[in-house]
Every structure is written in structure tokens, then in C-alpha cells.
Amino acid sequence: MAGTPESGRAKTALIVGASRGLGHAIAAELAARGWDVVGTVRDQAARTPLQDLAARSNGHVTVEQLDINDPNQYAPLHERIAPPPWTSCSSTRGPRTTRTPPSGRFPPRTSLR
Numbered sequence: 191m192a193g194t195p196e197s198g199r200a201k202t203a204l205i206v207g208a209s210r211g212l213g214h215a216i217a218a219e220l221a222a223r224g225w226d227v228v229g230t231v232r233d234q235a236a237r238t239p240l241q242d243l244a245a246r247s248n249g250h251v252t253v254e255q256l257d258i259n260d261p262n263q264y265a266p267l268h269e270r271i272a273p274p275p276w277t278s279c280s281s282t283r284g285p286r287t288t289r290t291p292p293s294g295r296f297p298p299r300t301s302l303r
């Protein structure tokens with residue numbers, strides 16, 4: 191997990207599907223607890239609660255684009271965001287594809303503590 195209290199670094203969470211609903215609620219809660227949050231939306235042009243949260247966050251919440259049904263988007267997202275480790279979670283049902291993400295590109299989901 192990124193940034194343990196001992197290291198003095200902020201923890202970072204990657205939340206797939208953070209535009210609204212459960213993903214947004216998790217993003218807001220972690221940001222309130224001092225985490226850095228990278229939240230994904232499918233349409234960055236759409237105004238969602240995540241953009242409002244990011245605007246109030248002093249740079250601690252950032253918005254990235256990802257459709258998990260398009261595996262070609264995984265590597266570019268990986269390149270755009272800060273290097274791991276992060277804690278990641280998904281509020282979506284999972285990709286509708288038979289392809290799996292490239293090994294090591296994204297860490298397994300872990301519990302949010």
C-alpha cells in the first residue's frame with residue numbers, strides 16, 4: 191500500500207468508476223481522511239460529482255479517463271498517473287472482455303484501511 195503512516199507519505203487510492211455512486215462516496219471519504227485519490231470516469235467532458243470533489247481538493251483528487259471494457263486504455267492510464275504502489279478498487283461490475291489487464295500493470299484490489 192502506498193504511503194504508510196510510518197513513511198510520512200500520503201496514501202494513494204485508484205478508484206475505477208468514481209464519477210458517482212459508491213465509487214464517488216469512497217473517493218470523498220478517502221479524500222476527507224487525507225488520502226490522495228485518482229478517480230476514473232468514462233467521459234471527462236461530463237460534469238460529475240467527482241469533478242466537483244476534485245475542484246475542492248487542492249490537487250489531492252484527480253480525474254482520469256478509463257473505460258474498463260477497453261483494455262487498450264489500461265497502459266496509457268498507468269503511464270499518466272503516479273507510479274505505484276496505490277490501493278485500488280473498482281465500483282464497476284468488471285470488464286466485459288475475455289482479456290485480462292497486463293500482468294503487473296494494476297495491483298490486485300486490496301482493502302481500504
Ligand SMILES: NC(=O)c1ccc[n+]([C@@H]2O[C@H](COP(=O)([O-])OP(=O)(O)OC[C@H]3O[C@@H](n4cnc5c(N)ncnc54)[C@H](OP(=O)(O)O)[C@@H]3O)[C@@H](O)[C@H]2O)c1
Nearest residue numbers: 207208209210211212213231232256257258259281282283
Ligand atoms: N448502490 C448500492 O447500494 C449497491 C449495493 C450492492 C452492490 N452494488 C454494486 O456496486 C457497483 C456500483 O454501484 P453504484 O450504485 O455506485 O453504481 P452507479 O451509481 O451506477 O455507478 C457506477 C460507476 O461505475 C462507472 N462505470 C460504469 N461502467 C464503466 C466502465 N465500463 N468503465 C469504467 N467505469 C464504469 C460509472 O462511471 P460513468 O460515470 O462513466 O458511467 C460510475 O462511476 C455496481 O456493480 C452495483 O451493482 C451497489
